[in-house]
Amino acid sequence: MKKRSLIVLLIIIGLYGTSTIFAGEKVHWGYSGHEGPEYWGKLNPKFSLCMEGKNQSPINLTGMIEGKLLPITVNYQTGGNEILNNGNTIQVNYMPGSTINVNGDQFELKQFHFHSPSENTIEGESYPMEAHFVHADKKGTLAVIALMFKSGDKNAELEKAWIQMPEKPGEKNVLPKHIDANILLPQNHDYYRFNGSLTTPPCSEGVWWLVIKQTTTASKEQIEQFSHTMHHPNNRPVQPVNARMILK
């Protein structure tokens, strides 16, 4: 199987696990101790980019360059139909047929999942929760839309998933009320753009990152429900920007 097909498959079956499978070999990783982010690159040779990559995510977005970024065209259907707990995140899988167009390239939404606190930071500011909407184009190139949550009004669309949140790792529930990712996004899709990686092993690079400038809200209880279910923070620390540009 080609590497990019493998990556897309891993996304579909739930990449953000406590372990990543390569050629039948299961490698456990996590967010603390000797399985924590600072050790990811040493857990397996296939994870070497986690340690050696020069274009890793997340980052602190600062020193942004003003650029003529084309709008993201969002063509999402109501398609979030199952929710899973893989021990390191809560993920909502998405039915085929929902796409974004950005810079002439089309990417299909595969799933979205959450990190608390946020992984990316903006001008040094961390947010209580961040959603990652993971898309892939036909060649297997990934594009992630990142959305920051502040603590505030209860999020009704999120609640359709949250009431089915599996408490234990490995559990998956169907969603009787399908989620519309478009309702989760704010009206204004203005974004920061940079070039990065998966924020979890194998930390593969060549990923488009589109961070929505406008934040949204979830209630304190909704954020706590997520972090209590995880039992631990699930944010990788910010990585060096190196020679990259961050556009605004």
Next chain:
Amino acid sequence: MKKRSLIVLLIIIGLYGTSTIFAGEKVHWGYSGHEGPEYWGKLNPKFSLCMEGKNQSPINLTGMIEGKLLPITVNYQTGGNEILNNGNTIQVNYMPGSTINVNGDQFELKQFHFHSPSENTIEGESYPMEAHFVHADKKGTLAVIALMFKSGDKNAELEKAWIQMPEKPGEKNVLPKHIDANILLPQNHDYYRFNGSLTTPPCSEGVWWLVIKQTTTASKEQIEQFSHTMHHPNNRPVQPVNARMILK
């Protein structure tokens, strides 16, 4: 020795050799046959980025995004004091003290060298020769200024180096007339910027690329003197852009 210190050292002693030394181990590479660019990634595990990197150089510059790029401040002294032939390029080494400032970061000019035909292409256009001015900042981050040569008027500053060009690999000559890299650059320093890699093994990433928009000239004879001394083209083919942005 730290990896970045090693890279800077390799640049200073002449990285662009027919071989790259890692821990005493010499790995031969070249531009044709089983040592050619398509095999670099397999010649040695340390060269894996040549094959697997998602942010490799050179590229075809196209789909540029208009962005507010800050000017490059060039503070070069007359410092090109020796010229060497390492079998895969002709390189002019530079004395310490010549710097550029870009985006608030200072980089020191270490050496410049040549490729024929050009490695980067602009909107699909190849140029007969390309110079790479290789700089490093204090942390070991590299910045390369790329300058395209068209065939035209004889280049007098280049000629100060060319009259001392060593014919055989491994040879090095002192330059009685030191070169001023500032005279090689055109007056207008407007540039394209992207994030890339070394164009030769180990193809290390995290390199700033600044491609000067204005071209310069060398005479047909000067370009031929270079390519005849090399005996072969020394341009790596263009690599996929992936999730990168090219700013103009």
